[in-house]
Structures are given as structure tokens and as C-alpha cells.
Amino acid sequence: MDFYLGLLQILGVHTLLGLSAYVVLLTGQVSMAQAGFYAVGAYVAAMCTAMFGMHILPAVIVAALVSGALAMCVGFPALRVRGLMLVVATLAFGEMVRLFFFNLRWQVDLGGRLVGPNGAEGFRSIRFFPENGWDTGDVALFIWGIVAVVMAALWWVDNTRAGAVLRAVGHDEVAAQSIGLNLTSVKVTVMAVGGAIAGLGGGLYAHTVTHIEHGVFGVLLATFAIAYPILGGLGSVFGTLLAVIFVQGFLVEGLRFIGDWRSLLFGALIVVAMNLRPTGLLGERMPPLRKFFKRNDALKAQSTEAE
Amino acid sequence: MDYYFFIDLIQSLVDGLLFGTTYALIGIGFTLIFGVMRKLNLAYGAAALAGTYVGLAASLTMSLPPIVVFAISALGSGVIGYIVYLGCFRFTPASHPMASLLASVGMLLFIDELVIHLSHGMPYPYPSALRNAELTFGELWIRGDLLFVFGICVLAMGVLYWLLYRTPLGLATRAVSQQPRAAQLCGIPTERVNALTFVIAGILGGTAGAMTAAAVGVLSPVIAMGLTTKGLIVVVIGGLGSIPGAIIGGLMVGAAENVFQLLRGVTERDIYVMLLLFIFLTLRPGGLFGSTAGRD
Numbered sequence: 001m002d003f004y005l006g007l008l009q010i011l012g013v014h015t016l017l018g019l020s021a022y023v024v025l026l027t028g029q030v031s032m033a034q035a036g037f038y039a040v041g042a043y044v045a046a047m048c049t050a051m052f053g054m055h056i057l058p059a060v061i062v063a064a065l066v067s068g069a070l071a072m073c074v075g076f077p078a079l080r081v082r083g084l085m086l087v088v089a090t091l092a093f094g095e096m097v098r099l100f101f102f103n104l105r106w107q108v109d110l111g112g113r114l115v116g117p118n119g120a121e122g123f124r125s126i127r128f129f130p131e132n133g134w135d136t137g138d139v140a141l142f143i144w145g146i147v148a149v150v151m152a153a154l155w156w157v158d159n160t161r162a163g164a165v166l167r168a169v170g171h172d173e174v175a176a177q178s179i180g181l182n183l184t185s186v187k188v189t190v191m192a193v194g195g196a197i198a199g200l201g202g203g204l205y206a207h208t209v210t211h212i213e214h215g216v217f218g219v220l221l222a223t224f225a226i227a228y229p230i231l232g233g234l235g236s237v238f239g240t241l242l243a244v245i246f247v248q249g250f251l252v253e254g255l256r257f258i259g260d261w262r263s264l265l266f267g268a269l270i271v272v273a274m275n276l277r278p279t280g281l282l283g284e285r286m287p288p289l290r291k292f293f294k295r296n297d298a299l300k301a302q303s304t305e306a307e
Numbered sequence: 308m309d310y311y312f313f314i315d316l317i318q319s320l321v322d323g324l325l326f327g328t329t330y331a332l333i334g335i336g337f338t339l340i341f342g343v344m345r346k347l348n349l350a351y352g353a354a355a356l357a358g359t360y361v362g363l364a365a366s367l368t369m370s371l372p373p374i375v376v377f378a379i380s381a382l383g384s385g386v387i388g389y390i391v392y393l394g395c396f397r398f399t400p401a402s403h404p405m406a407s408l409l410a411s412v413g414m415l416l417f418i419d420e421l422v423i424h425l426s427h428g429m430p431y432p433y434p435s436a437l438r439n440a441e442l443t444f445g446e447l448w449i450r451g452d453l454l455f456v457f458g459i460c461v462l463a464m465g466v467l468y469w470l471l472y473r474t475p476l477g478l479a480t481r482a483v484s485q486q487p488r489a490a491q492l493c494g495i496p497t498e499r500v501n502a503l504t505f506v507i508a509g510i511l512g513g514t515a516g517a518m519t520a521a522a523v524g525v526l527s528p529v530i531a532m533g534l535t536t537k538g539l540i541v542v543v544i545g546g547l548g549s550i551p552g553a554i555i556g557g558l559m560v561g562a563a564e565n566v567f568q569l570l571r572g573v574t575e576r577d578i579y580v581m582l583l584l585f586i587f588l589t590l591r592p593g594g595l596f597g598s599t600a601g602r603d
Contacts, residue, residue, distance in 0.1 A: 270413025278406030
């Protein structure tokens, strides 16, 4: 049972990572810096609980705010360039964050024990959950509570005018600008929101694994972050969730029995999926649920007519 | 600043410029592919690495002279470049640029894992030419193998220049990169040109990979990520779509990397190289030779 609860925690954390890239992707920008914001969130939240003895909830909120503010600062220079150049700029930023933590040494003495990030060795003993007697179930519930809040918020935004604004910028920047939208403010805002969500995910991640090091937050994680929403489809938040469950639940855990070959399979599957279904699994639009019911009604009507 | 520090600085600058030619080659490859397809091929660095491994496999099975190993590496990478084209770009619709981008990411992961799987993640020694030779100018000395790397990379650029500006194939490539539809109307088979560009870029990448491995002396899968990020930085600094820009950007990145390694140590040098990139992005988003600022 603990295994499945652990898997649930991983799914929750990765969903937050995927959603952070989803928000940015809605405006047509591909950000490879999400792993960097995730790393900032992880280190900041871990510092708050392990070094300064804060509770987990304010710690992850602080982490989200710091990551969001950083993302906003990155947004201004990086969003001067578009499309492919942005990929390069954000990729470089993500690597820069990773290298920063690779070189960061800042430890405090807590009761004869040194706690804090220690360069290449990473940040050990982030033990908020075990110290406060949370078991795996509590942690999974806590993570999914946060995921549910974030997903609901994004779902709500998607169905308001703000969602339409984001998609308008994503579909045609010139047209969006011509109806009076301020492109820079829209893009910097989504960058900040994406950064904050990634920071939230990173903060939770740090506490579930208790030990973080710079190597985890590399380019590979950044590609996973953009892979989830694109693979799942940009129609709604559920595409990302579906892709995370498929990749982490099925490909990584479900296929463990085929051993090392599954990482080969992952890359190959992305290539095949993008050739067969370039708009993602759920497509670019949310599949309209009402249509299913309507079709049923229509079928019923037909069958009654036939009778 | 004392005299010996100054000598060290000049020395690392020279070494960096010589090694920077490999970055320039990778940058040219990215630029070529972007020029004809208007798409980014993130699997390029991995394809270059895989080609280098093909050369290594050949040298492990038969004992070959280094120059033949380098040639096999380059050709192998060309073939892999064609496979990448088929897998990620040929059949994905042009209206969905994200599909081909993500497909190339998938290909990057696939090639990387395949190489790690087949080589068991172990670094292997890679042959190099003129290892024991060296040139001395007073206090400065130049490693023979680095000079060889420089020579081969310059030769590759020369051949590319001849190919692009002196042959019908080059004319067709330049036509497609200027205006694909017009080129097609003039009877140029766009798809064949695209495929050939991937092969040519692959050969350049394989040469760069082989030269990197020859300069370092060992070949390990770690090189792929470095080639990809450095190549992309070179492209941004030089200007997307510009070959002279890629050459100058490559030399700059190589020199900056070595100088910062001297000043700040090996673990911090990449941070400063990326800061250089950000300075370019804010002050000159189009790059050194980019025609329009930050266009798609």
C-alpha cells in the first residue's frame, strides 16, 4: 500500500511541474526553465523547514513566491525574444540555476548537526514529515489537496476572459496585440504564475524525498515538464494530468519489469505519439462532455422514431 | 597583475579559441537546419554524439588509423541525422511546430539512452592525432592535437562554404532557406533538400563530436548535453540563421569558457558563459549577425 501512496506523491508533484509548463505553453511560449524554478522551490522550501524550523505550508508558499518572483525577473529579458530563441534562453537559465546550487554551500549548526545545502553533496535530511509524524497517506493527501486547488484555479481561469486572453496570445500574437492586449504583461504574468506553480511542486518534492541534489534538476527534468502538457494536449488541465499518469504511472513504474529498456521506450514513444497525434492525446480543445450526452439523446430519439 | 598570470591568460585564450571551432561547427549545424526548416532540432547534439560512438565502435573492432575513425564518426552522424529527420520532421505537420520540437526531444532521450545502454555508461578512450607534437612561442605552447582539431574544423567549414556557394545543391539549399514555397515553384525538391541538409549538418556535428572527443581523449555520454547547450548558446550569440555569426560565436564561447575556467574554476565557468548569453539576449536579442531581432 505504501508503494502506491508513494507513487501517488510522485504523480502529484509531477502534475504540478507539468501544470507550470502548461500555463506558459498556453501563450505559445516553450519554457525550458521550469526545472530551474522547481529547483529554486525545492531548495527554498527545504531551507525554510530544515534550517529555520517553519511549518510546511508557509514554507511551500514562500517557495512559490520566491520562484514566481524569480520567474518574473527572468521573464522580462527572456521574453524580448520569441519562440525558438526563448527555448535557448530558458534552457540556459535552467542550467544556470542548477550550477548555482551545485556551487552553493550554506550550512547552519542545529544542535551539533550541520544542516543546509552543501555543494555537490546536495541538501540532506529535510525531515519535516517524519519529525512531525506524518505518514505516507497524510503526505499524499496533503500533496493532492494542493494539486486539486491549483488544478481548480487553472480550470476556472481557463473558463474566464483571462483564459481566452492567454489562448489568443498563443494562437496569433499580432491579432492579440491588435485588439489591445499587452503582450509583455500577459507573457510575464504567465511566466510568474508558471514559476510559482513549479516552485510549489519543487517544495513538495524536496520534502517527499528528504534529500535533494543539483543533478536531479537538469535538462531532463525540464524536458519532462514540457513533455507532459504537449503529450496530453493543451485543451485543458486534464491533458497534463493524463500524460503524467501515463508517463509516471505506466511507463516508469508499470513497466519496471522490462528494466533499463523502458527509458529507451519513453523517448521512442514520444516520437511515435507526436507523429501520430501532433496535438496531444486529448487534442487542442477540451472534449465537450455535453456532446456525448447530446449524441445519446439523438440516438434515443432516432431509436424511438424507428419504433 | 603579474607577468605569469598574463601568460596564463593568453595561453587559455589561445586554447579556447582553438577548441572553440568545435562549438562553431555545432552552431553551424543548428543554424543550417533552422535555416531550411524554421525548426529547432534538439536531438542534434545527441545525434553528433551517437555518430562519434559509431566511429569508436569501428575503431574498437578493427584497429584503424585515427583519421579513418574520425571520418566514420562524421559519416555515422550523417546517417543518424537522416534518421532524426525521418522520425521527427518529415511526417509531423508544419502547422504544429511544438509536435516536431517535442518529437526531437523524444529522439534526444532515445538516442542518449541507447548510447548509455550500449556503452554501459562507461567512458572509452578515443584516438587523437598529433598528440605528442607541440609548438612553442616563447612562453606560450600550443598542443599539437588542439591544432589538429582546429585544422580539421576549419577544413570542414571551408568544404561547407564551397558546398553552399559553389554547387547547385548549395544554391537549392539557400533558395529553400530564403523562401520555401518559391523554391518549390522553381522545381526544387524541398523535401530532398531538407533531408540533405540534415545529413550535411549531421556530418558537421559528427566531426565536431569526434574532435571534442579527440581533444579530451575520452568519449563519454556526458558530452552530448554540453554539445547541445553550447551549440545553442553559440547560435543565439551569433544570430539564428547566420553562418559567420555561428563561427564567431563559437570562438567567443570557447575563449570565454577557458578564460573563466582559469579565473573562477571548472565548476563555475558555465555560469559565466550563460551570463554572457543573457547579456546578449538583453542588449542584442538578434545576435551579432541576426537580420531581424528575435524573429521566429
